Amino acid sequence: MKRRIRHFTPSWFSCTMGTGITSILLHELPYQFKGLKNVANVIFVFNIVLFLAILGMSCARYILYPSLWKAMIFHPSQSLFLGTFSMGFSTIVNMMVLSVSPAFGHRWVILAWVLWWINVVISVAISIGLPIVMFLYQKHTFADISGIWLLPVVSTIVTAASGGIVATILPPSHARLTVYVSYILWGTGFPLAFLLMALYFARLAIHKPPPAAQIVSSFLPLGPCGQGAFALLKLSSVLLDLSRTPDGLGVGSLSIEEGKVAALAIYACTIPVALVIWGLGLFWLVQAVGTIVHLAVKTTLPFNMGWWAFTFPLGVFATSTTALAKELNSPTFRVLGTILSCAVVALWLIVMGLTIWKAWIGTLFVAPCLAEVVPMKAEEEKRGRRGGEVSKV
Template identity: 30%
Template structure:
């Protein structure tokens, strides 16, 4: 009897010890799991790429195009507003992560900007995404029943903040290109145009983006006065000059790179669509700035320049130059489309975040088509704008499908720079 009680006591003690060991093991497992999650989150923040802001850019530009499309149907304005809200969410999320990276890992971001041309170029994506939000505040919120004229003032404040940041980024890029060996002519990336073409927004064109946004909010926002509009128009023309002429210099440098070193490797070829951006954005910017000049020059002051006749001249010249620039944008579109399709047929393509850069540059051409449809009252340009928008929306959702797939598979947001594109040029045989 005593022996049975002793055995029972030993069994209870063993069970207690086993339970303690299991609890301790589970606790250690939970700690390791929590530590792993923290380490992965820290690595994601440390290696966060500016490429992610192209998702916000593209969401914003499609929202704008839906709002401005000549062929409107019931519900399109609702879709535009949904895209605007989603863009606001994306920008807030990405900007918060970027701020954490700047605060927690300043050396890592400084190293990336001085050693990785793609990262340096895509710093312009941040203000471009900001400009798409600005545009929707001006053309949607300021005209809504719950919004109103005061929000145009908000849009103007956002414009000047974005303009300052965009010019600072463009200057920073020039300084880094001049003082470091981050790139050579033979390894130049088409993404380098982004900080200089910041006038609208497109994974490709950055300084011009600033200009176009200025024209857009002046033309389509509610409660605009000449006193608010004229400074935006004047600065808009200056910024368009920065974007366009800097892009022309970079076009020349990039074509020297093509003749000396050949094409980029197939995985990087989607980025070539960025070459479309400067011309498409400049075309849209000049047209919209001309329209704004025609509307407001005659209403502002007694200066010799500010007359209705001068405004009409600016508008006509803007349309003429816009046609020429759109022709160049179409040439770049066919060039890059051929190269991408060739790589696809040869099964040389693989998905990366660079595919997001195929939307914004073409969206600038769509914006130009919409402006032409209004200037010429042209059904042909309306059809072109609508058809191109449909293609861009399809491209947008395909990109989201692949992005979500790669996140689920651990290829993106895995704590490593897996979203960083290959940097070597195509090998010659």
């Protein structure tokens, strides 16, 4: 158990991302049938338990081995997975809004809003803090660029999308504040994600796709595209609803009627922008599928924690598809969203099954950041030799 705790990396929070988005997709599936929401709620409860278990293991790791925190933060790849903590947390907040608060009342609305604000602080710290660490303390090369570079900056985009969901159940004054903060969060994340996608495109053209062990990370650019489009659609929809309240948008320079016109204009402009972002996501989806199929024909793809990139990026792309279906009243997008959602559920079942099996036999517990610390293996061998000498004596 101590060995597993020592090798327990932040990448494990990607399990909660994939599990959380699966529960959301089932809860919001365009074509519902009896009992489906109950299945979504069961997965949601499982996700909470999973999140707390992973959080407990992570805390135990840094309590028992304090030096590993510094090693992880300064590691050029493992530190980037801190973004998965915030995104996994967002899925729990979203399901609290969609499922728990309508069933159990106002106290859960307040709890969801408080948790969202906590996640705002966490996501901003990760999105802004980790790039500073990258610039000052880590060593990178152009060939090292991969999809995981997107993880820190996407955390604020996911939190912004979560803010749009939370705002739908809040009083107008609280909803306005949440929406305005969410737009700022979107601004801190999506432009940077767009820059990183450009760098990743250049890296693929010059250095070709990543090795088989990292190839599933090709799906990660779907994340900012899916959540970026979904966040804009959700926030503009909430703005439109707020403009019809007695206080309007709460902008002092606009009258109530002018606020309605402004909100309608924002809503109308958001739909084509979301379609453009969705189209960019479609490019990355086709590219990722094509690359993985091409590599799978030539070699075996080893299972690792990176396989969770099959779930959350594709899942948020499915949420943006179903959101477009709703706003456009489009049967085509509705069918596409359902197909993508079913694909995510199937992938989640496969990846979760493999994760449980590999975790049971212990092969998933490997922490690359341990190479940055004083070699513990050598110390253990030394202690073992000393123990052997003592026993001989």
